[in-house]
Amino acid sequence: MNWMEAKIRRASAMRLFLAIAVLVIVAGMLAANARYFRNFFKGPYAIPVAELKAAPSAKDLPRYWVTVTADKIVETGFQEITIHKKHGVERSREVSASYHVAALGDRLLLVKSHRDTPSVALIGYLKPVAEPVDEKFFLSPDIVEIRSKFLPMMLDTGDFEGDGQFGLVVAGLLSLAALVFGFMAWGRYRNPGAHPVIRNSRNWGAPDDVSATIQAELLSGKTLKMGGYVFTPTFLVRDELLSFEVLRLDEVLWAYKHVLAKKLYYVIPAGKTFSVRLNWLNHNVTVNGKEADVGAVLQYFTNYLPWTLVGYSDELAAAYKKKRSELASVVAQRRNEVSQAAR
Numbered sequence: 413m414n415w416m417e418a419k420i421r422r423a424s425a426m427r428l429f430l431a432i433a434v435l436v437i438v439a440g441m442l443a444a445n446a447r448y449f450r451n452f453f454k455g456p457y458a459i460p461v462a463e464l465k466a467a468p469s470a471k472d473l474p475r476y477w478v479t480v481t482a483d484k485i486v487e488t489g490f491q492e493i494t495i496h497k498k499h500g501v502e503r504s505r506e507v508s509a510s511y512h513v514a515a516l517g518d519r520l521l522l523v524k525s526h527r528d529t530p531s532v533a534l535i536g537y538l539k540p541v542a543e544p545v546d547e548k549f550f551l552s553p554d555i556v557e558i559r560s561k562f563l564p565m566m567l568d569t570g571d572f573e574g575d576g577q578f579g580l581v582v583a584g585l586l587s588l589a590a591l592v593f594g595f596m597a598w599g600r601y602r603n604p605g606a607h608p609v610i611r612n613s614r615n616w617g618a619p620d621d622v623s624a625t626i627q628a629e630l631l632s633g634k635t636l637k638m639g640g641y642v643f644t645p646t647f648l649v650r651d652e653l654l655s656f657e658v659l660r661l662d663e664v665l666w667a668y669k670h671v672l673a674k675k676l677y678y679v680i681p682a683g684k685t686f687s688v689r690l691n692w693l694n695h696n697v698t699v700n701g702k703e704a705d706v707g708a709v710l711q712y713f714t715n716y717l718p719w720t721l722v723g724y725s726d727e728l729a730a731a732y733k734k735k736r737s738e739l740a741s742v743v744a745q746r747r748n749e750v751s752q753a754a755r
Contacts, residue, residue: 414623416613416658417604423656424601430654431594438583438590445579451477452576456535461516470538470565477572482514482532485523490552492524492545511549514567520558522549522566536569609658616660626658636708638701639687643709645716648690648697659692665743666691666732667713668724669706670698691732693740719746 413421442449451457457475464480467473492509495502514521514534522541523530541547546566550559600607605619613622629635629644636643641650643661650657672685686703688710689696699709713720721728721743731739 413604414620415627416609416619416623416656419651419656420604420607420609421601423652423654424597424604424607426654427597428594428601431590431597434586434590435594438586441579442583447474447476449576451475451537452573456572464516464521464538465519465563468564470540473538476538477536478538478567479533479535480514480516480521480567482516482521482534484515485530485532485534486513486515487529488513488549490549509545509570516563518561519563520561521563522546524566524568524570526568526570530569534567534569536567537572538565538567540564541566607656609656613658636705638705638709639699641697641699643712648699659690659695659697661690661713662717662720663692664690664713664717664720665693665736665740666721666728667710668722668728669710670724693736719743719750 454475456477456479459473459475459478459480461480463473464478470476488511490511491507492511493505494508495505497503509524509526510529512523512525512530514523514532523534523536524546541550541564549555550562604610610619613619616622626644626647626649629646630642630649632644634645640652641648646661648657648659648661667688667690670687670689672687674683674685684703685700686706687698687700688706689698701709710722713722721739728739
């Protein structure tokens, strides 16, 4: 196994580990919410009033997304108000919930409705009385006198399925991405030769020889490290925990310096970031670094790879975007001219 293959296997192993970790986390999150999802998939349970009255709390009920028929519904006038603010200033307010009392024989059930006045045929999820607004309801003098008649829980008629539907979509997408990511990583771990780096290296020579050359250049001391990449005399190498990439610098068509001026609140200058943008026929890389290092990279192209187009212009940008093959032909012609002049 050569140096490139070893790097590919290491990065692939870390990707496989990450994919497995994502699947474990998704499974753990679903397991942690198993009670919710059992109710979600089984649908609302027509709970007998007797069973509801006998439950010590909502948490003791395995089926808490329920339907129940009340004797009557009494509107209390108690409301939950949501205030919308912008920059600390109130812009509007709305009634986000209203509270009703459902009579169930000799017991009462607090009902929190997010829409119109509920009918006696109630549907919602049972939960403890825990929210500050919910608890304030029982501080009313009229309610304090009959507090003992209320069941030790309340019914919220809000959307029960929405969170589950969103959660399942997210879990499904994460699991699918992890599986695809993991299978690709496993395939490249078992067969490093299928990795794009090895496939591309066959255009440069025997992979073992190319690997030895890259390793020698990395150890030569003639390198420049910038933004997670290492420039050697011949190659651009990215060797990170989850990725491994090797590109030949002499195949770059166009290279230029990019400067981004940063501003706070769109007005106050907050420094600049510098990068070199390298454009191959079918690939682009942006490498961030110090201004002096960016200049050194571009100077290297000018001195040692003079066929490369160096510097930004709108004409080059348009040609690279719309006439890339023609631009590649121009660079190839420049390279031939340099080769002929060197003979």
